[in-house]
Amino acid sequence: MTDEEDDYLRKLLTLLDKARQFDAHTQQNNGQWEVQPRSSLAGDDAKSDPYQVSHSAWHALAVAVDHLQCLRSSVLAEQSATHASTVIHTHAQASLVRGVFENSARAVWLLGPANRIERLTRRLTLQAKEVEHGHRLRELANQPSAKTKQERLQRLEDLLVGAGVPQEQAPKAMKARPSYKRIVREAGQEMPMGADVAELIWSACSSLAHGDTTGTLAFLDRKIIETDGTVALAEITGSISLLFHATYFAVRMVDRAAALYQQRATAHV
Secondary structure (H helix, E strand, C coil), rough: CCCCHHHHHHHHHHHHHHHHHHHHHHHCCCCCCCCCCCCCCCCCHHHHHHCCCCHHHHHHHHHHHHHHHHHHHHHHHEEEEEEEECCCCCCCHHHHHHHHHHHHHHHHHCCCCCHHHHHHHHHHHHHHCCCCHHHHHHHHHHHCCCCHHHHHHHHHHHHHHHHHCCCCCCCHHHCCCCCEEEHHHHHHHCCCCHHHHHHHHHHHHHHHCCCCCCCCHHCEEEEEEEEEEEEEEEEEEEHHHHHHHHHHHHHHHHHHHHHHHHHHHHHHH
């Protein structure tokens, strides 16, 4: 390991240790998820019931923290007061960072807009996407739902109209299914990192999670062992610097999601 790699590893371990502050989101039940009356989220939940904005945002935040905990466990194979044994994978840890990043980004995306109608629209279109996915799973499993897909989608559209979206605009709004690329970029816009950096981090981790050759060659460390004409035999190793930087931005996204949740869930004075 080079001095630079050692420095990045120490930074990564420090970052993961400080991120333990988020463990309370999944390991304790001290009412962190509770929404106070007269708060922004209380109003959102009343208009989106039974698809409460707060439930979806907290779930996304909890899933992000769960991935973060798993990432920490995968990096720290063994730890004592004076010693730490670490493991850096080539691809698998990027999958975990992506899970941290895109789930916390979803929470930021849901909670970020100052306008209630926009928050409700995002929540209900996200649910519409789940309705379509859920019905497809039921088709594949040959387990039909008691309600049709159209009935469930109509219920979501009715909630949107009830929240204040004009009747003639609701169908178009409901058809705008959010992609993760859109969610990540718009969440990034809520933060100093910006949309482009957010998409870069998410795309790099996704490329490695998918095992893409492009991501493998672009983001991992490699050493050419031998060549045979135009074919090269290379040793691929995990990039500690990439893992640190991706984790750094992922933790920043979790922090923003947690702060937004607290802000929206706190009663107005």
